[in-house]
Amino acid sequence: MFGMRTSPVFAHLDLDAFFVSVERLDDPSLAGRPVIVGGADPRARGAVACASYEARARGVRSGMALRRAFALCPAARFLAPRPERYLACSRAVRELLAARVPRLVQRSIDEFAIDLTGCERLLGRPEEVVRRLGDVVEEHAGITCSTGLAATPLVAKVAAGQGKPRGRVVVPRGEEADFLAPLPLRALPGVGPRSEERLQELGLRTVGDLAAIPEEALREAFGAHGATLARRARGGEARLPAPAAGAPWEPREAAPTDAAFGRRFPRSLSREHTFSVDQDAREVLDRALVRLVEAAVAALRAHGLRARSLTVHARFADLRVQRRSGRLPHEAEEREVLALARRLLERLLRRRLRVRRLGVRLQGLAPRLHQASLFEGPQFRSARALGEALDRIRARHGWAAVRLGSGEPE
Template sequence: MTPTILHIDMDAFFVSVEEVLDPSLKGKAVIVGGSPEGRGVVAAASYEARRFGVHSAMPIARARKLCPHAIFLRGAHKRYSEFSARVFAILEHYSPLVEPMSLDEAYLDLTGCERLHGPAVATAQRMHDEIRDTVGINASIGIAANKLMAKVASEFAKPNGCFRVLPDQAARFLAPFPVGTLPGIGPKGVQQFRRLGVRTVRDLAALPLEFLEEVFGEWGAQLHDKARGISHSPVQPREESKSISRETTLEEDSTDPQYLESVLSYLLEKAAGQLRGEGLRARCVTLKLRYSDFKTVTRSRTLTVPACEDHILFATVVDLFRKLFTRRTRVRLIGVGLTSLTREALQQMDLFDTPARSAGRETLYAGIDRIRTKYGFRSILRATSHNEE
């Protein structure tokens, strides 16, 4: 049986929620992510703001210059989470196999559901209309035989539509498009491919597997498959995390250890916040570095006692970094992973620690998590943290 996979992406989700709550915003240039005088980055922009070149992850100061007449909103994570829960409740009526990727994005496996719901395209359209009529949010839905092609298809469905790529047409469909059409290939990757004479997916597909593996290492085999529209990644339903990781590709490759540690600090805070949010602790901490030559290295350390506190986890990952990193090659990607998760409540205490100090730190982290839940993750960060996401 040929799989039927959907990729559902809420259009300008944060902005759409704000428009539902305040209909006067519709049709206007709206930017969520901070005030025009403040720091930070754009979390979402309405299509009216995008016409001026504003996009997600752009510094707020840059967005203000491009679109000075925009309405800037700080946003509220709690509201967005509530709307997201309503959307996911609808998706789960159609299939138990729903894999959340973020508040506003998910994969859904409809394989074998035609007898229950009817043809895939009609089902996707009905799902789209139910989200719009019930929640008030527009969605773009891609339909294909695997997650890779479903995600590509959803880009062609934007804004506010459904688009299907037939299983036997995947490679032919991808071939003429720019190589950056493939998920996971960003602007820096596009530039590197151009230096190799690769501009389209067809150009990439023409490169031998051996060459791709020589140039890109373990990523080479993935590129070889992606260029042909091949993906074997299953849709994995929501369940208790077995691992938590955060990684980011840097805007510019770097050999600056202080800068790299500040990015690592930010990523660790995000991972540890999720860990505490799920009531978990980690026994193992992993550092991941990918260099400008695409060589990837990892180092791990097992803790004596499982931990969820930022200061313990960060001290571990930064020690791994300082022992691994050399200035000889620039770093392209940096990440942190937390594994061997457990609900054990044992806490790590140093020689001079006391139960009172330990309880105080627990209260501190609980307070930090409450503030982030109410005002957003970036509302309170370690002084050492730098957001590169």
């Protein structure tokens, strides 16, 4: 099926019910029982992070309210999430895979995309490589997985999803369109509940229906996302996606060093806030964003650093996390960082879901060079002086003594 050594071939490995699998690894008595990870008390506020296949058979799904999950499956064992444990297992699986394949990108805490192009002479037939990788993960990590093999990473990912649990799905070269065409719209990465609803309003029901629509028509109806959906419906590109910058599963590099002074400084600075009640009120979200930017920029000044880029991330009510990033102007202060943060937040809020947690991350940190002010206009020097004055006031009278506009307490 993938005999030509220079033709693109990609594998996708998806760990089955990952959080539940880790819990069963640590507590074998959970095997065969319906298990729901999201909270130990199903009567409390919260949502399902992961459900075993026994619970899914009763209608339980990720993102569902715990109370609803309990009503559907009262015999389930409810467990509080253990993020650090899941992350440790994810890294262990990554190390197993990275030691056996030359090109690997981790897509999420439980998904891995692998480029096997040109590796047949070294590793063997792609179908055999994928089978061995699944066996290695199950044997050494104790977790089962589903795998997909295809000519593009996207089709391989969809194939792995169709094979769950513990399945091996191979899409022969040239049959990508036939494989995708009958699948429901939600099987395509990037099609969420709202996108599906809008597409169905246009009379589209399957990925094949979507693939038949000209890209320009989808771009006109959905903007840039429409063009992306059009390409995905046709199988996507034959190249690995870029790694998720700053994702917790990415290998941690040593902190960079300021050679001039021999000191080390962090690679990034983050601040985040979890709301007591999921929020969609713009003024509440903006106040939280202002406070986060204030705190992050103040920490940046305290370290004598500047940032090259900013990422705003939000965890929504359905527990999905999305990020938007942008570059910052040289020696940016609160005003510039906040302006960019607000633009990025606006892009995130296009999902039209309530926000559970909001965060900002300043990245690409480097020592702040004060002599650069000789070449800057007076507005830059004034902004820096204002920021330093704010820091002095807060150090003396407390953080709440002075705030930026819209940053007053709720």
